Amino acid sequence: GAVVSQHPSRVICKSGTSVKIECRSLDFQATTMFWYRQFPKQSLMLMATSNEGSKATYEQGVEKDKFLINHASLTLSTLTVTSAHPEDSSFYICSARKAGGAVETQYFGPGTRLLVL
Amino acid sequence: TQLLEQSPQFLSIQEGENLTVYCNSSSVFSSLQWYRQEPGEGPVLLVTVVTGGEVKKLKRLTFQFGDARKDSSLHITAAQPGDTGLYLCAGSRDDKIIFGKGTRLHILP
Numbered sequence: 534g535a536v537v538s539q540h541p542s543r544v545i546c547k548s549g550t551s552v553k554i555e556c557r558s559l560d561f562q563a564t565t566m567f568w569y570r571q572f573p574k575q576s577l578m579l580m581a582t583s584n585e586g587s588k589a590t591y592e593q594g595v596e597k598d599k600f601l602i603n604h605a606s607l608t609l610s611t612l613t614v615t616s617a618h619p620e621d622s623s624f625y626i627c628s629a630r631k632a633g634g635a636v637e638t639q640y641f642g643p644g645t646r647l648l649v650l
Numbered sequence: 651t652q653l654l655e656q657s658p659q660f661l662s663i664q665e666g667e668n669l670t671v672y673c674n675s676s677s678v679f680s681s682l683q684w685y686r687q688e689p690g691e692g693p694v695l696l697v698t699v700v701t702g703g704e705v706k707k708l709k710r711l712t713f714q715f716g717d718a719r720k721d722s723s724l725h726i727t728a729a730q731p732g733d734t735g736l737y738l739c740a741g742s743r744d745d746k747i748i749f750g751k752g753t754r755l756h757i758l759p
Binding site: 537567569574575576577578579582624626628636637639641642643644646 | 680698746750754
């Protein structure tokens, strides 16, 4: 199989602090990882595309200085929510595409629920 | 602008009934996918349809891709409470996956 994990699964933090979320491909190499945000009762919204060894590409309306993405290896991408505020509370989901894989073949992580107080 | 429109947004029906969920777009997609998501979990891929007019079956679920590759449908026969969940259609565009808004399905026992 192709397994993607996320850590932590849940996190609660105070307003103004930064939170780092990890996305790992456990049994395959992922040249590309994607970060999504999902608000309650809504669908997944793509935030950014993370390519190993290069800068992430952010979707329109997503602040790159607030949502820092690092894809330092072929199995790990991190999303750091800087100076988090209550409106950043959401369900963050990553997906990973195998090296050489088709664009529609992405494996999704279990998600990280962030609550900012 | 929502590239993929899903309907209905919500559906609550009795166990044993049949239902169809639709995914429509004004754009052509090389493929469309259907996912199911449980609360607090990531989406799980059900099927990918690639060829216009293609029909795929997964037990009681039947997926169809429109001839023009702009729309797709998901038909569930004899729905069961275990089918409850959020059903998402998604298409590939510009090297990334774009999701529809989803259909929240609730099957009453």
